[in-house]
Amino acid sequence: xxxxxxxxxxxxxxxxxxxxxxxxxxxxxxxxxxxxxxxxxxxxxxxxxxxxxxxxxxxxxxxxxxxxxxxxxxxxxxxxxxxxxxxxxxxxxxxxxxxxxxxxxxxxxxxxxxxxxxxx
Amino acid sequence: xxxxxxxxxxxxxxxxxxxxxxxxxxxxxxxxxxxxxxxxxxxxxxxxxxxxxxxxxxxxxxxxxxxxxxxxxxxxxxxxxxxxxxxxxxxxxxxxxxxxxxxxxxxxxxxx
Numbered sequence: 001x002x003x004x005x006x007x008x009x010x011x012x013x014x015x016x017x018x019x020x021x022x023x024x025x026x027x028x029x030x031x032x033x034x035x036x037x038x039x040x041x042x043x044x045x046x047x048x049x050x051x052x053x054x055x056x057x058x059x060x061x062x063x064x065x066x067x068x069x070x071x072x073x074x075x076x077x078x079x080x081x082x083x084x085x086x087x088x089x090x091x092x093x094x095x096x097x098x099x100x101x102x103x104x105x106x107x108x109x110x111x112x113x114x115x116x117x118x119x120x
Numbered sequence: 121x122x123x124x125x126x127x128x129x130x131x132x133x134x135x136x137x138x139x140x141x142x143x144x145x146x147x148x149x150x151x152x153x154x155x156x157x158x159x160x161x162x163x164x165x166x167x168x169x170x171x172x173x174x175x176x177x178x179x180x181x182x183x184x185x186x187x188x189x190x191x192x193x194x195x196x197x198x199x200x201x202x203x204x205x206x207x208x209x210x211x212x213x214x215x216x217x218x219x220x221x222x223x224x225x226x227x228x229x230x231x232x
Contacts, residue, residue, distance in 0.1 A: 002166075004163075006163070034219075034220075042224075042225075043210065043222045043223065043224050043225050044164075044210070044222050046219060046220070049219065091161075093163055093164070095164075107152055107214060108152075108154070108166065108169055109220055110166065111156070111163040111164035111165070111166075112163050113162055113163040114161070114162065114163045116161065
């Protein structure tokens with residue numbers, strides 16, 4: 001149980017295009033999902049917190065118009081990187097928090113496998 | 121506000137020897153504490169979590185951690201390292217189920 005998937009696992013795009021990354025909780029309901037960014041050999045940096053049915057809360061310094069987050073259901077959140085540039089190249093990881101308690105923990109975050117974005 | 125310190129950026133052990141990865145935290149409230157492992161180009165896998173029920177927490181793959189409030193520590197240990205344990209390990213603190221605060225990570229190398 002407590003599986004989180006991300007799609008795609010790897011994406012290469014041209015500068016100026018937009019890229020959508022999906023995050024799904026496969027076997028539990030997640031009222032809250034989180035989006036992180038990780039640079040090589042560094043820790044995770046929280047970008048935004050996504051709550052089902054409401055607007056995402058962005059961390060300081062993260063452009064909400066560039067990183068669009070939609071959390072339309074209890075099992076799906078999407079991150080769209082708009083007008084991507086080479087500096088947006090990074091490893092993006094989502095996590096989901098179990099609201100139902102099926103996993104035994106309601107405050108634990110379960111992480112997806114990550115999406116490697118390369119912008120040429 | 122909470123914070124996490126992982127004292128070693130890199131730990132190297134020989135296969136079959138014990139592993140100790142250190143973590144200290146600060147928190148204004150009774151925190152939740154987690155250890156996650158990340159293999160190269162992969163997401164994070166939960167190793168174990170501290171709940172208030174027991175100070176010695178057993179996790180997956182033979183790992184365990186002990187919560188010591190007086191020392192504000194939550195060190196991760198394993199009696200015998202395996203080659204497959206080589207990865208990045210993150211200590212995480214959370215207050216009252218709110219946002220996670222990650223430590224900088226410790227890279228574990230296991231030598232044959």
